[in-house]
Amino acid sequence: MVIYVAIAGLFAMMGGFVWYASLDNPQLAMAEVELQNIEVIFVDTVENSAKLQITFLVKNPSEKTFTVPIISYDLYADGVKLGATSYSTVDIAMPGRAAFYPGAEIPLKNFFQLFRSKVDFNIYQTIVNGENVEFSAEGIITVENAWSLVEKEFQSSLLIQNSN
Numbered sequence: 001m002v003i004y005v006a007i008a009g010l011f012a013m014m015g016g017f018v019w020y021a022s023l024d025n026p027q028l029a030m031a032e033v034e035l036q037n038i039e040v041i042f043v044d045t046v047e048n049s050a051k052l053q054i055t056f057l058v059k060n061p062s063e064k065t066f067t068v069p070i071i072s073y074d075l076y077a078d079g080v081k082l083g084a085t086s087y088s089t090v091d092i093a094m095p096g097r098a099a100f101y102p103g104a105e106i107p108l109k110n111f112f113q114l115f116r117s118k119v120d121f122n123i124y125q126t127i128v129n130g131e132n133v134e135f136s137a138e139g140i141i142t143v144e145n146a147w148s149l150v151e152k153e154f155q156s157s158l159l160i161q162n163s164n
Contacts, residue, residue: 073139
């Protein structure tokens with residue numbers, strides 16, 4: 001009889017933890033992500049590829065501190081899909097990641113390898129020549145704190161204009 005009471009108590013305690021952790025979910029779901037910049041870092045004319053640096057601005061309008069372990073996204077240029085990739089810090093322990101305190105706005109940078117053979121030739125040339133391009137990203141940002149994890153879909157666009 002004592003063992004049944006102990007098991008019931010354990011399940012009640014576990015249920016309490018789950019309930020307590022779920023209280024953070026609406027706050028974490030307030031996270032915002034936008035495409036802030038895309039820059040051509042390097043063009044390899046031998047491999048016919050370009051290395052792009054993608055910068056997302058992540059904002060925390062909530063009252064809860066969180067980290068961002070992953071941003072998975074598809075990248076588009078002028079409506080043409082360039083490919084899929086992700087920003088990831090999952091191999092870094094939570095205390096080592098950037099902490100998004102309430103009101104924080106932190107740019108997160110990621111690299112994207114663009115191959116001429118995998119995209120439309122004209123789109124590739126437009127990007128590497130630094131011409132006007134409308135980039136967009138669609139994906140999922142994962143936001144977590146010590147008790148909860150929330151995945152949120154996002155879309156963001158950015159027009160890169162030639163400064164000439």
